[in-house]
Amino acid sequence: MGKAMAWARRSLMGLLAGAALSAAAATPAPSSAEFDAQAKVLAQANAAVVGVRAVAVEDARSIDILGREREGSGVVIGADGLVVTIGYLILEADHVDLVLERDRVVPARVVAYDIDSGFGLVQALAPLRVAPARMGNPAGLSTEEPLMIASGGETGDLSLARMVSRRPFSGYWEYHIDGALFTAPPRTDHSGAALFNAKGELLGIGSLVVMDALGPGHPRLAGNMFVPVDLLARILPELRERGAARSSTRAWLGLNCVELDGAVRVVRITRDSPAEAAGLRPGDTIVRIDGTAVKSLEAFYKALWRGTPAEREITLEIERSAAAQTVKVQATDRMKTLRRARGI
Structure with a gap:
């Protein structure tokens, strides 16, 4: 985990610097041991983010908008190799691969595509040997809390971000959720990317680039929309059993x-x-x-x-x-x- 730890240390320094700028950051700097422990947690969180490659069936209607070949990210959430991603990546897909490293690709099958929430689930068909991410609770998330966005695959990257608003979101494609998370600055590799807090807990799955992250009536600000994982927690058993929530x-x-x-x-x-x-x-x-x-x-x-x-x-x-x-x-x-x- 040498490379991941080096990345985690740099990220943690950024998170701590961001926190120091907020009015809420009145806590003392962590000790060396505490810093190392927290860096390890962030490294483990980043390791749970994988690349997702999907190819849609030849006659899929979704090809008109999404194309036949799609690429993004997903997050390992189950010890059995279950991965959550944004649903449009795997919509009408007949072939899915998970990319863990440049030379390690694991085939997967689609488990669920949920219209209501926008989540997709895929199951690895071979051991991933990756510890699943810990699920967080976006309900208590503050706009003052520094966050990080991680993408997976060969070109996976990480950056710092902040939540700038949490509000309902209606998409042009007959889609609506309450409590969407909006972050800034924007990432273009947002599809299925992971939103983590400083504890390495998964808060959301990336969906879109938006130009109005602050919401109606506010100055225009480019950012990303994330689907919050608290929507996933209550429907996960249904998704695994039926392939979609009944609300879909x-x-x-x-x-x-x-x-x-x-x-x-x-x-x-x-x-x-x-x-x-x-x-x-x-x-x-x-x-x-x-x-x-x-x-x-x-x-x-x-x-x-x-x-x-x-x-x-x-x-x-x-x-x-x-x-x-x-x-x-x-x-x-x-x-x-x-x-x-x-x-x-």
């Missing part, structure tokens, strides 16, 4: 939308989707869904998912070229549209 069984239209000036605007239609079949177009503004007015992505998604069953007719009231229209859309269960990887 919900209506899907195939719309990519943005929230603009208090309105939900369609920017893209997924091919072969219910939205395409219903004749929806980019530029349409969604005014109501099943009679409920919507002015934000969060309100739109929650109204869509609230109804049951997942496969049902949805009534959308839209504006197109300043004219009001009503469109009927036959929603489907998103999980049934995916090209499933073997093993799920």
Whole structure:
């Protein structure tokens, strides 16, 4: 662990320097023994971050946006070689490899892809010989606490960061979570990257680069969005047993939308989707869904998912070229549209 320890020592120096700048840092500097012990903890945390390489099936719809070959990171969370990553890396994948070092690649199978949280799970098919990361609790995380972001694989890297906000996040691809973690400065190798605290505890899994890390009504600040691991803790048994949480069984239209000036605007239609079949177009503004007015992505998604069953007719009231229209859309269960990887 010589190289990892050298890295951990440098990182710990940075963390301590960052903490010293915060108003909350009134504690004395650690002794040499305490410093070494903490550096070892950080080295072990970094060792749990691996590279993830995935290849999607040839006819996967997700290739249009994500490409067929994908690369990012994941974190070992189980002694049996279970790895958590961001779900879009392994979406509709039929081949996954875990990259531990330049010359050590371990094949893996997809265990779960969860639409609701955005997490993906893969299982190593050979011993990883890596101690799993310890799970942390993002609930008590302070914006004053120095953090570190670690990516895996051949070009894995680490940097210091701070959480700048924790708030709900709505994605354009019919996705919403509460309590997303936003950090700065940004990392471009964010896909599946690990967010650790100074104790080496895993707090989140990297998803996106964002330009509004501070949130609406604040100055623009580039950063990253992380999916918090407290969302994973409560659904992990379900993911291992079923391949997805039950909350992932919900209506899907195939719309990519943005929230603009208090309105939900369609920017893209997924091919072969219910939205395409219903004749929806980019530029349409969604005014109501099943009679409920919507002015934000969060309100739109929650109204869509609230109804049951997942496969049902949805009534959308839209504006197109300043004219009001009503469109009927036959929603489907998103999980049934995916090209499933073997093993799920």
